Amino acid sequence: MKDMNERTAAIMTINENVSELEEMAESAGYYLIYEIIQRRTSPDSSTFIGKGKIDDVKIILGNRSVNTIIINGDMKPSQQYNLEKILNVRCIDRISLVLEIFASRASSKEARLQVEKARLKYEIPFIRDWIHRAKSGERAGHFSSGDYEATVYYNLIKKRIKRIDDELKKLREDHLYIRFEKKSNAHVICLAGYTNAGKSSLFKALTKKDTIIDSKMFSTLKPLSGKVAGIKENFVLIDTIGFLSNLPIFLIEAFKNTIDDIFTADLVLLVLDASDPISEIERKFSASLKILLPEVDPRKVIVVLNKVDKLEHSEIEKIVEFVSKQTQLKNIVAVSATIGTGLDSLIDMIRCHFDNYEQLELRLPYTEEANSIISWLSKNTIISDIAYENEIRISIKCEKSLRETLIERTLKLTSQNPTYN
The missing domain is CATH 3.30.70 (Alpha-Beta Plaits)
Structure with missing residues (x-):
């Protein structure tokens, strides 16, 4: 077990909506000591938060130091450099935190390669900034010896990404063969949705497989598959990586092998956590659709409202009405994966879809x-x-x-x- 002092952190934000970042930080193993809020419409171009608040943060750090400051947003390389130089503490942003979580969850060779590629892609703008600073005579963070060392590292990153792409291509070919085998005489159904919507619980409920359910974010990086249990039809269910809002393109592309399972499925079950407030359901639903609908035919999607055991019937009706008004997705079913409510209705809806074959x-x-x-x-x-x-x-x-x-x-x-x- 890690010493608590090695993972202490503070959140720095310009808005009060930090619940998701708090959950991510805890999933990554950080002990959150405090949060620093500066209300403003947009980040400061130089240091993310304004100069006045920077002075306050110095005083706070002097009284109660932390090892890491987690920024609730995406930082430019110059912002990170300036913050670390002024505060003398490690500063990471939301995407860097996501990559830390991914790295800790990657158990298969494919997942580890995908995470490494995403991390290297993330680092490229920072390396370019280091090179620029080195050429300007500044000692740029890790590369205190200057331009030459940063340039060498930048070239090594590009070569490594090329090698990873080659390995992932080979794994993708193997994956396509496995996918072809699964689709032979079987209907392939993919679980998709925002992280922590309860996809793994639904997978366990439908397949009866003894799957470990982890409440931490992004517990599923390697897709899991199993046959839907207790029915005569051959339905193969696949559990996939959870979505997150405002993910950069390079991060989505790094997980192409995994996400392609969703895009090539015969049917997609888009899982929503119905126990969330309506504002959160809307945000997470919108983020999921941005990834799904450019690639997936809406007719191949069933919206599954999970965790309805926590709601009154009238609340469920309001969510169904809300979801149906927001999109062209009209197949909606309410379930509770933990107690089994609505699972028979979900199976019937799946059967109805494939009756059209x-x-x-x-x-x-x-x-x-x-x-x-x-x-x-x-x-x-x-x-x-x-x-x-x-x-x-x-x-x-x-x-x-x-x-x-x-x-x-x-x-x-x-x-x-x-x-x-």
Whole structure:
């Protein structure tokens, strides 16, 4: 167990909405001693908080020192440099804190590589700032020997990112094969949603797998999969990494392998914590949709309001009404993963979605275009069987809405229409 004194921290913020950052800090193992608030509409361009408050912080640190100051926001390299120079204490921002949590949760090779890539991408602007300062004659933080050392490190980072990309590409190919195997004769359903919405509890409730439920944020970095238990249908459920608002693009891209599970699923269960205040539900719902809807067909999404055992019926109705008015997502179900309320209704809604599927058989010639179609089919349909004979015979299950697209694509290669069973 770490000495408490090694992980003491204070939060510095320009608004009072710090509950999520507090939870993140505690998940990362910090002991929060106090919070420093300066109410202002935007951060100071030089030091994040204004000069007057900086003087107050110096006095506070003199009376009760901490090892780390956590900024409730995203810092520019110059802001971090100036703050650390003035306060003589380590200063990190929200994204750096997220990366610390990710690093502590990464258990698989793929997760560790994704976290390392995200950390290196995050560091690049800081390295550029160090190089600039070194060229200006300043002793820039870690690189007190100047421009040469910072430049060497910057080049090493770029080379390392290239190597990580190569390794992740190979892992992605393996992942695609596993994903293809899961989709053979099975409907793949992905759990998605804001961190700590109760996705892992819902996964455990539906699969009956003995999964450890951790209340800490981002407990699931490596996707978990299991068959939905107690039903005749072959539904494979995947639990994925939780979302967070205002994540930079580089961080989302670093976890492409993991997030792709959501984008290629046959159905997505978007889980919301219904016990949150409406303002929080709206914020987290909006953040989740920004990641989901550019890639996922809204017809393939069911909104799952979790933790409704903590609410009165009238409160649940208000949340359902609110969610339905905010978006084109109309499939909404209220459940409690911990006590089982509404799980049968959720299963029925899942079945109803897949009732809209039909069985088809395709016959394709051996061409490059056929390989392209097979790749498309693996992402958008359920491939039951492939037989390589005089021609390629493929049995699939797909949404009825895809019928015209399939006819159009297959007729370009052969004069035969798909056969419907």
